[in-house]
Amino acid sequence: MNTLGKLETLFSFLRRNNHFYRDLLKKIDDVETAAVFEKLPIISKSIIRNQYDNYFSEGCDDAIEELTSGSTGVPLRCLKTISERMTASMNIWKQRKRRDPEVSFNNFINLFGEQVYKEIGNFIDTNEETMTVFLKVLLNKKPRWISAPISIIEQYARLIERGKVEYREKCIHFIEFFGEYVDPEKRKYIESIFNCTTINHYGTKETWCIAYECNCGNLHLQDNLFILEQIPTNLSLDNPNIGELVVTSLFNKLMPFVRYNLQDLGTIETKGCDCGSKSPVITLYGGRTGDILKGTNMLGNNLFNRILNRLMKCNHDVVDGFRVEQYSLNHIVIFIVKGPNYTHLSEQLLLAFTRSELGNKIHIDLRYVDEIPRLPSGKIKNFHSYI
Numbered sequence: 427m428n429t430l431g432k433l434e435t436l437f438s439f440l441r442r443n444n445h446f447y448r449d450l451l452k453k454i455d456d457v458e459t460a461a462v463f464e465k466l467p468i469i470s471k472s473i474i475r476n477q478y479d480n481y482f483s484e485g486c487d488d489a490i491e492e493l494t495s496g497s498t499g500v501p502l503r504c505l506k507t508i509s510e511r512m513t514a515s516m517n518i519w520k521q522r523k524r525r526d527p528e529v530s531f532n533n534f535i536n537l538f539g540e541q542v543y544k545e546i547g548n549f550i551d552t553n554e555e556t557m558t559v560f561l562k563v564l565l566n567k568k569p570r571w572i573s574a575p576i577s578i579i580e581q582y583a584r585l586i587e588r589g590k591v592e593y594r595e596k597c598i599h600f601i602e603f604f605g606e607y608v609d610p611e612k613r614k615y616i617e618s619i620f621n622c623t624t625i626n627h628y629g630t631k632e633t634w635c636i637a638y639e640c641n642c643g644n645l646h647l648q649d650n651l652f653i654l655e656q657i658p659t660n661l662s663l664d665n666p667n668i669g670e671l672v673v674t675s676l677f678n679k680l681m682p683f684v685r686y687n688l689q690d691l692g693t694i695e696t697k698g699c700d701c702g703s704k705s706p707v708i709t710l711y712g713g714r715t716g717d718i719l720k721g722t723n724m725l726g727n728n729l730f731n732r733i734l735n736r737l738m739k740c741n742h743d744v745v746d747g748f749r750v751e752q753y754s755l756n757h758i759v760i761f762i763v764k765g766p767n768y769t770h771l772s773e774q775l776l777l778a779f780t781r782s783e784l785g786n787k788i789h790i791d792l793r794y795v796d797e798i799p800r801l802p803s804g805k806i807k808n809f810h811s812y813i
Contacts, residue, residue: 433460526600749798
């Protein structure tokens with residue numbers, strides 16, 4: 427069935443079983459599916475949260491609940507049927523098999539999995555001693571693939587680089603990143619330490635995998651399951667081609683996501699790819715609509731990653747973690763987890779590079795901490811503005 431047919435099937439189901447969408451669809455006088463789709467409003471987390479009583483479809487008894495990470499504020503309750511979870515899971519595994527025919531349930535470890543928590547431990551515990559033990563146990567299992575947010579894998583790479591953990595057998599062939607923006611410099615560093623291929627998996631707790639990276643490095647929309655739109659943003663950005671990404675899931679019926687604003691910033695292109703896929707290519711720009719450094723047109727996460735990359739290029743790879751909080755247009759607090767070689771010169775360079783980006787009027791408080799707290803999902807939110 428083509429995309430339009432799947433969309434018509436979804437609308438037919440929602441008219442019969444979903445109070446929220448039944449009311450919306452009644453207000454649209456068009457009969458053509460494409461026209462109806464274009465007239466539906468953009469949906470946000472806040473709209474869903476305010477409509478919980480009417481938002482879930484009737485007649486679905488095998489629901490399993492998850493919570494979003496809460497990186498944009500209050501976590502959202504997400505429900506899927508067992509069948510929907512199977513559809514999403516099979517789709518991800520199909521993409522993995524395309525990249526590596528040898529991957530299987532027996533040699534793949536998702537560090538966020540419940541079984542991992544029981545057998546190995548809590549991977550989001552950032553105490554160095556705990557992480558060292560966790561990594562040793564993980565490597566003893568000799569996984570071919572592992573999957574986790576990039577910030578966690580980066581910390582494990584540093585343990586190996588510093589000789590805290592030996593990694594001689596090079597058993598890991600692929601590392602799949604999910605849940606966070608994949609900074610290119612961090613990615614190269616991880617690949618050099620683990621001597622493996624890394625793959626970017628773009629998805630959400632609401633929908634699971636939306637796009638998967640091919641062997642040419644392009645992030646392809648899983649267009650058998652999703653429609654993705656790019657809408658204009660009200661933000662003032664360096665690149666005028668960037669917009670907000672809006673997803674429609676063609677298989678989530680219990681908890682529908684039709685024209686759902688992900689608040690991620692990016693672009694969508696239809697272009698040829700040497701991998702053979704004809705599906706649209708997504709380019710992400712490292713943040714969400716709430717991640718702009720106020721008073722600038724820059725994404726806070728990208729800006730401070732760039733500053734730390736400059737520090738690294740000056741032979742000061744000395745920051746093990748960071749978080750930046752903005753309290754006014756000219757006041758930021760930078761929380762730093764110092765690496766073992768962090769010096770006074772590192773501090774001065776960090777301040778100088780930050781001022782070269784934001785100007786000399788900026789007031790910078792540096793605060794040194796033992797760790798940067800993670801969200802329950804294991805993600806790190808590196809930037810937050812309180813303005």
